[in-house]
Structure formats: C-alpha cells, structure tokens
Amino acid sequence: xxxxxxxxxxxxxxxxxxxxxxxxxxxxxxxxxxxxxxxxxxxxxxxxxxxxxxxxxxxxxxxxxxxxxxxxxxxxxxxxxxxxxxxxxxxxxxxxxxxxxxx
Numbered sequence: 001x002x003x004x005x006x007x008x009x010x011x012x013x014x015x016x017x018x019x020x021x022x023x024x025x026x027x028x029x030x031x032x033x034x035x036x037x038x039x040x041x042x043x044x045x046x047x048x049x050x051x052x053x054x055x056x057x058x059x060x061x062x063x064x065x066x067x068x069x070x071x072x073x074x075x076x077x078x079x080x081x082x083x084x085x086x087x088x089x090x091x092x093x094x095x096x097x098x099x100x101x102x103x
Contacts, residue, residue, distance in 0.1 A: 002099075004028040004045065009056050013101045017094050022057025024049055026097035034062050034085050038070060063091060 006024050013023045026032075027049040031041040039047055039062075048061035048069050066081035067073045073081055090096070 002029060007051050007058070010051075011057060013097065013099075014095045016096060016098050020092065020095055022052075022055070022059060024051075024058030025099065025101055026095075027058065027060065029097070029099060032089050034060075034088050038062065060085065060089060060091065063089070 004025065006028055011021045011023050013025045014021050027035075027046040029045075031039070031043065031046050035041040035046045035048060041047060046060075050059050050061040050064060051057075052059050061069050062085040063082050065078070066085060067075050067078040070081070086092070
C-alpha cells in the first residue's frame with residue numbers, strides 16, 4: 001500500500017479509460033518515463049506535478065512549461081518540448097492508472 005498526498009480540491013480519480021480529469025494520482029504515485037529521463041526522478045511524486053488553482057486540477061509541468069523544469073532548454077524550444085512531452089506521456093488519451101484510491 002502506498003500513501004500519496006493530493007490537494008483537497010483535486011477531482012476524484014476517473015476509472016481507467018475515462019478522460020483524464022487532472023486528479024494527479026498517477027503522477028503523485030510514480031514518475032513517468034519523461035520524469036525519469038529528463039528530471040532523473042526515480043520514485044514518489046513527480047517534481048513537475050503542478051496544481052492549477054484556477055482550474056482546480058493538476059497538470060504536467062513538463063507539458064505546460066518545460067523550460068521551468070529543464071533549465072537548459074531555451075525558451076524558444078519550449079513549445080516543441082511541450083508537444084513532445086504531451087505525446088510521450090499520452091496526454092489526452094485517457095486514464096491508464098489502475099490503482100484504487102481511498103481516503
């Protein structure tokens with residue numbers, strides 16, 4: 001059993017296959033391949049997991065603002081990085097995090 005901490009206003013985790021709603025559970029539980037490769041993160045909550053107060057949801061910082069997390073990435077290449085990271089994490093293809101969440 002793993003314990004993760006999420007924002008109190010985060011939406012409930014959707015069922016597998018349902019559209020992502022920004023619950024943040026997957027990124028709080030384990031780093032994705034992008035986090036492992038580019039941030040060197042090996043376990044626990046992803047350092048790029050970002051809470052959006054206005055939207056009341058989590059977003060991937062590597063997609064939203066990759067230059068913030070990759071200091072070596074020139075700002076002019078951030079849009080390319082954003083598109084590439086979005087594709088690599090399969091953003092928008094549906095929830096693939098099969099864990100059960102309890103309060």
